[in-house]
Amino acid sequence: MLKLATIDRGPALSVVIVSYNTREMTLRAIETLYEHTQVTQFECIVWDNASSDGSADAIAAAFPQVRLVRSAQNLGFARANNLAAQQCCSDYLLLLNPDTELHTDAVDQLIAFARENPQAGIWGGRTIFADGSLNIASCWARPTVASLLFKATGLSTAFPRSAVFNPEAYGRWPRDSVRPVDIVVGCFLLIDRSLWHQLGGFSEKYFMYGEDADLCLRAIHLGYQPLITPKAQIVHHVGASTTVTEAKAIAVMTSRVSLVRDHWPAWQQGAGVFLMWLWSALRYLATRPFVASRDAQRRARAAHWAAVWAARKTWLRGYDQA
Structure with a gap:
């Protein structure tokens, strides 16, 4: 009581x-x-x-x-x-x-x-x-070289409940x-x-x-x-004040790059930023065949990753210092 x-x-x-x-x-x-x-x-x-x-x-x-x-x-x-x-x-x-x-x-x-x-x-x-x-x-676990590698290669998506391949989500913990x-x-x-x-x-x-x-x-x-x-x-309810998905994705990518730069050891930061680049690059390439697809969802996904990829010079810098 x-x-x-x-x-x-x-x-x-x-x-x-x-x-x-x-x-x-x-x-x-x-x-x-x-x-x-x-x-x-x-x-x-x-x-x-x-x-x-x-x-x-x-x-x-x-x-x-x-x-x-x-x-x-x-x-x-x-x-x-x-x-x-x-x-x-x-x-x-x-x-x-x-x-x-x-x-x-x-x-x-x-x-x-x-x-x-x-x-x-x-x-x-x-x-x-x-x-x-x-x-x-x-809640989440902090991003690491391993977690970004698994996200970039799609393993975290393929095995979302795995504590190994999706460590940031704490695997199966409910x-x-x-x-x-x-x-x-x-x-x-x-x-x-x-x-x-x-x-x-x-x-x-x-x-x-x-x-x-x-x-x-x-x-x-x-x-x-x-x-x-x-x-x-x-x-x-999640995300009610952010309706533009590309803008949200770019903001998330920017923040994750900033976390790498702010909280990772200097010797790991280059790898972290590269993995963020790889994450976007692989999805951009994977969705190119769907640009003219008859499936509206596939076209939207292709457009989404094209926008994120086009903005990579911005989000790869992370947020500027306050």
């Missing part, structure tokens, strides 16, 4: 949601957050990244208790979270995506888990899709046990606020994607060990 902590100096938790053109989902995320968090005293800060769908007005009308920040421009996920976190004075920060829903006391469970395991510094839970099936993307992980994904990431400040928050050169991996790997370097608990489970 969870016990309500006595708090004399404000809420124990600050929940930060960065919203961008996801009005209905953001409203649902906030609604379920308040509905299912009954034990933990918290504040909710929503940073709206210049949405054009009326998100800010709808949030202000439906949830006057939320601290709403209307940004005049889209600052990206990392900078928006950093600025929102500057307004917090709680013990913990919870980064919550706008395309999530709480169906249980996930936040209460995650806070209790954090208090029982303070050495972790960063904590995450279990994510599922709307139909109840497992969404493995609540996220049903407490386990240390390398990366807690920023859709549902709890961090000790003092550690957040020690790390300087997110590196703002990661405009989109990779900032959570960089944060966790820097925490590990300081001696912390992020943990996952299955008791904190949420629905994550």
Whole structure:
């Protein structure tokens, strides 16, 4: 049984949601957050990244208790979270995506888990899709030479449940046990606020994607060990604010190259960047025969990899230094 902590100096938790053109989902995320968090005293800060769908007005009308920040421009996920976190004075920060829903006391469970395991510094839970099936993307292992080789050659796709050929996904682990992980994904990431400040928050050169991996790997370097608990489970609809698949793919490739440059030993970085190039090159070549295919999906896949390949000079540089 969870016990309500006595708090004399404000809420124990600050929940930060960065919203961008996801009005209905953001409203649902906030609604379920308040509905299912009954034990933990918290504040909710929503940073709206210049949405054009009326998100800010709808949030202000439906949830006057939320601290709403209307940004005049889209600052990206990392900078928006950093600025929102500057307004917090709680013990913990919870980064919550706008395309999530709480169906249980996930936040209460995650806070209790954090208090029982303070050495972790960063904590995450279990994510599922709307139909109840497992969404493995609540956590990942760090990329390595082996994992990038298996991705480039397609072995991770051919054997997605293999701990050998798909190590970044932790193989067959269904996220049903407490386990240390390398990366807690920023859709549902709890961090000790003092550690957040020690790390300087997110590196703002990661405009989109990779900032959570960089944060966790820097925490590990300081001696912390992020943990996952299955008791904190949420629905994550995934990718609602990114609808252009080529743009998303290019951003992911850029962030992965940046992680290689930022966290791999210097003697391995060249190999890592080459494997990222090889990953794109092999898929570009493999899809060339389908450019004029009668199958719409094959044509779309060919166009997708052509766009990623065409942008290779950009993403192979990684993100510029902030």
